[in-house]
Amino acid sequence: MSSTGQPEAMLFGDYDLPSGTWLDWHVHDDHHQLAWAARGVVAVNVGSAHWVLPPARALWIPAGTVHRTGSSGNAVLRGIFMDAARSPVSWPELRLVRVRPLLRELLDHLTAGGLAEDARRRAEAVAFDLLEPVPVTPISVPLPVDPRARQVADALIATPADPRTLDDFGRAVGASERTLARLFLAETHLSFGRWRTQARLRASLPLLADGRSLATVAERVGYSSPSAFAAAFHRAVGVPPGRYFG
The missing domain is CATH 1.10.10.60 (Homeodomain-like)
Structure with a gap:
């Protein structure tokens, strides 16, 4: 929460996924998620669709989408969660997203925390601008x-x-x-x-x-x-x- 009482636009969580680990099926009702492999390769299942995400790719998961995440090798899943009511990006369907080096550095920068409110808001705005979908069929x-x-x-x-x-x-x-x-x-x-x-x-x-x-x-x-x-x-x-x- 910022000093003005306004929640951050992006919330971050890192999850260790030892080889063969799958999280249970779940849903985020009020938050969009960007699933990204901060290390290793992460997989996401949505229904019968299967996505594999190395660090150069992330998956936009709209709020209300039932999914599960796992890895066939040791990995770290970074979940970036965005309040659906406030997010400037609101794609209604799953999107594969290109993670270029600048976006990766920004996500690492935001995850580290300790930023002043104005600096964090500016960094979040740039991160949203850098979300670049890759047009693929799941x-x-x-x-x-x-x-x-x-x-x-x-x-x-x-x-x-x-x-x-x-x-x-x-x-x-x-x-x-x-x-x-x-x-x-x-x-x-x-x-x-x-x-x-x-x-x-x-x-x-x-x-x-x-x-x-x-x-x-x-x-x-x-x-x-x-x-x-x-x-x-x-x-x-x-x-x-x-x-x-x-």
């Missing part, structure tokens, strides 16, 4: 409910490069190829081929965030070449892999 991987289709989905999430066809999976789970195709479309609203692409692309995000080469990522998630992976990523997300995190 990668969603809804899960089927039927246990046979769910076995297939779980197998591909565990090993996205698994080369088996839907007919191969059908023999393994006791269902015909046609039945599995119908179940995926009815329960995920995606064809099996489209669902598999989404699962592979979601698996690629932490690898890309970790700085792996396109060749390595493509091989790990089941693509025959870096160019095939890059083309699939661009079609689905709207930007090439290098621009998603670069």
Whole structure:
């Protein structure tokens, strides 16, 4: 709280996320949040959409959005919370935000505290001005409910490069190829081929965030070449892999 009784426009909280830690699903009713990895790589789930955030990216989460946050490696999540009634930025939907070096320095500066009221207000205003959205489509991987289709989905999430066809999976789970195709479309609203692409692309995000080469990522998630992976990523997300995190 400032000396005039007016709350700060931005409130900050750092949360250690040891490898494999996920916070429970939760919602901030009256505050927008900017989720940012001050260290390491953080992931955010909203419904079936999955976001991966290295320090060069943050996620704008509008007030009232149910979400959960975690990390597959040791990380520090910095939550920047903004009163929805006072925030000069009020995007109504999730936005991936580019964190350039100047914005990062400002967020660190504001987190340290101890600023005079006028200095803090000026720094907050600049930080709001520097929020730059990256126009991307979130990668969603809804899960089927039927246990046979769910076995297939779980197998591909565990090993996205698994080369088996839907007919191969059908023999393994006791269902015909046609039945599995119908179940995926009815329960995920995606064809099996489209669902598999989404699962592979979601698996690629932490690898890309970790700085792996396109060749390595493509091989790990089941693509025959870096160019095939890059083309699939661009079609689905709207930007090439290098621009998603670069």
